[in-house]
Amino acid sequence: MIEVETISYNSEFQRIKKLSEFDLxxxxxxxxxxxxxxxxxxxxGTEISMLxxxxxxxxxxxxxxIEGPRQIPREDSVCNYTIQTKDGLEIQRLDLDERFSGKNFVQGETGLKYYLGIPLTLTSGENIGAICLADRVEKQTSNIKKKALRLIATEIVEKLEAKKKLNETVYSLSEAIRVKNQVAHDVRGPINGIAGLAEVVETEEVSTEEMKEYFKLIKDSGKGILDLTDDILDNGKDPDIFRSTYLxxxxxxxxxxxxxxxxxKSKQIGLHINFDPEKNWKFFPKRKLLSILGNLISNSIKFTPINGEVQVALDIKNSEQGKFIQTLITDTGKGFTANEIQEFYNNNLDCSIGSAGEKGFGLGLKLVNEMLKDLNGxxxxxxxxxxxxKIEVRVPI
Incomplete structure (x- = not known):
C-alpha cells in the first residue's frame, strides 16, 4: 500500500515555486x-506514456x-496523487478506485484501467510532476521495471535542471550584451560631438598650426572610439541568443x-488577448513572463462562469524609471471581496473554489507576487x- 502524504500549504507553495524556477x-x-x-x-510495456x-x-x-502540450484541471489528475508519494503510485483498476471511478477517462470499453505514476523528484526533494504510464487492460509492473523507470525519471529531472542552468547562463549573457550595447550607444553621443567640433575647428582659420594639429588629434581619437563602439555593437548582435530569450x-x-x-473554450469562456501593433517593434526578455501571465489567466478562467469573458491587454509604457510591460487582465468572474484583496497584500490568500467546482490551491497569486518581486515588478x-x-501587472524591461 503506497502512502499518500497530506500536502501542507507551505510545502505545496515551495513545490510550485521550484517548478516556476524552471521557467518552462x-x-x-x-x-x-x-x-x-x-x-x-x-x-x-504500456499503451500510454506521458510526462x-x-x-x-x-x-x-x-x-x-501528440504535438504541443495538453492540460487538464489539476483536481482531475491521477498524478496529483502521485506527487504526494515518495516512490510512486500503482493502481491496477482505476475504474474501481473511488477517487477516479466517476472520471470520463475510465468510462466504457476504451476507458483506462491501469495506472503507474513515477514522481519527478528534484535534488531538493520536491515532486514537480510524474511520468504517467497507463493502459486499457489491467496490469502489474515488476519492481525491476519500476527501478528502471525511476532512473528515467531521474534522467528527466537532470535534463530539466541542466536546461535551467543553461537558460540562466543565456539570460545572463543576453543581459550583458544589452548593457554593453547600451554603454556603446551612450558613448556615441558625446564622442560624435567631440569629432564634429574638431572637424569644424579644423576647417576654420586659426592662428597657429599647433592648434590645428591639436584638434586634428581630437578628431582622430574620437573617430577611433566611434569605430570601437561600432565593433562592440556588431559583435553583440547574436541573433540566436536574442531569439531564444526575447519576445x-x-x-x-x-x-x-x-x-x-x-x-x-472548454468552459465556453471568451478569451481575448490584444496588443498595440504600433509597439510590436520592441523586444523584451521573456523570463518568467509566461509563468506570471499564465497563472493569472488560468485563475481568471477558473473563476469565470460559462459564457463569461476574460480580456487581456498587452502594452508597453514609459515611466520616469524607464519602459515597462503593462498587462491588464479583466474578467467577468466571481471577483474578490475587499477582505480577500487585503489578505492578498498580506500574503494570506487561502484555497477557494472555481466557477465550475475547480479547486484552487490559494498559491498562484502568491507565487506571481514573488516572481514579480524578482523582476522588480x-x-x-x-x-x-x-x-x-481587474489585475494590472507591470514588469520593467
Missing part, C-alpha cells in the same frame, strides 16, 4: 524529453505522440493563445465581489 515554455519542452518519455512506455507537470491549478502533459508583443500573444484558448488588484476582477 510548455510549447517547447516536448523536444527536450519526448524520447525519454517514449522509453518509459517501452520499459513499462505530467503540475502547477498550482493545472496539469501540463507532454507526450511523444515582442505579438509573439507573447501567440504563446498565450496557444496555451490558454483551449481551457477557455508589481501587481494591483481591483474588484467587486460577483462583478469580476
Amino acid at each position: 515554455d510548455y510549447l517547447e519542452i516536448n523536444d527536450e524529453v519526448k524520447n525519454l518519455v517514449e522509453l518509459a512506455g517501452m520499459v513499462a 505530467n507537470l503540475l502547477d498550482s491549478n493545472t496539469q501540463w502533459t507532454v507526450s511523444p505522440v 515582442n508583443l505579438q509573439q507573447l500573444k501567440e504563446k498565450l493563445d496557444k496555451l490558454y484558448q483551449l481551457p477557455a 508589481d501587481m494591483q488588484i481591483s474588484s467587486t465581489q460577483d462583478k469580476g476582477a
Whole structure:
C-alpha cells in the first residue's frame, strides 16, 4: 500500500515555486524529453506514456505522440496523487478506485484501467510532476521495471535542471550584451560631438598650426572610439541568443493563445488577448513572463462562469524609471471581496473554489507576487465581489 502524504500549504507553495524556477515554455519542452518519455512506455510495456507537470491549478502533459502540450484541471489528475508519494503510485483498476471511478477517462470499453505514476523528484526533494504510464487492460509492473523507470525519471529531472542552468547562463549573457550595447550607444553621443567640433575647428582659420594639429588629434581619437563602439555593437548582435530569450508583443500573444484558448473554450469562456501593433517593434526578455501571465489567466478562467469573458491587454509604457510591460487582465468572474484583496497584500490568500467546482490551491497569486518581486515588478488588484476582477501587472524591461 503506497502512502499518500497530506500536502501542507507551505510545502505545496515551495513545490510550485521550484517548478516556476524552471521557467518552462510548455510549447517547447516536448523536444527536450519526448524520447525519454517514449522509453518509459517501452520499459513499462504500456499503451500510454506521458510526462505530467503540475502547477498550482493545472496539469501540463507532454507526450511523444501528440504535438504541443495538453492540460487538464489539476483536481482531475491521477498524478496529483502521485506527487504526494515518495516512490510512486500503482493502481491496477482505476475504474474501481473511488477517487477516479466517476472520471470520463475510465468510462466504457476504451476507458483506462491501469495506472503507474513515477514522481519527478528534484535534488531538493520536491515532486514537480510524474511520468504517467497507463493502459486499457489491467496490469502489474515488476519492481525491476519500476527501478528502471525511476532512473528515467531521474534522467528527466537532470535534463530539466541542466536546461535551467543553461537558460540562466543565456539570460545572463543576453543581459550583458544589452548593457554593453547600451554603454556603446551612450558613448556615441558625446564622442560624435567631440569629432564634429574638431572637424569644424579644423576647417576654420586659426592662428597657429599647433592648434590645428591639436584638434586634428581630437578628431582622430574620437573617430577611433566611434569605430570601437561600432565593433562592440556588431559583435553583440547574436541573433540566436536574442531569439531564444526575447519576445515582442505579438509573439507573447501567440504563446498565450496557444496555451490558454483551449481551457477557455472548454468552459465556453471568451478569451481575448490584444496588443498595440504600433509597439510590436520592441523586444523584451521573456523570463518568467509566461509563468506570471499564465497563472493569472488560468485563475481568471477558473473563476469565470460559462459564457463569461476574460480580456487581456498587452502594452508597453514609459515611466520616469524607464519602459515597462503593462498587462491588464479583466474578467467577468466571481471577483474578490475587499477582505480577500487585503489578505492578498498580506500574503494570506487561502484555497477557494472555481466557477465550475475547480479547486484552487490559494498559491498562484502568491507565487506571481514573488516572481514579480524578482523582476522588480508589481501587481494591483481591483474588484467587486460577483462583478469580476481587474489585475494590472507591470514588469520593467
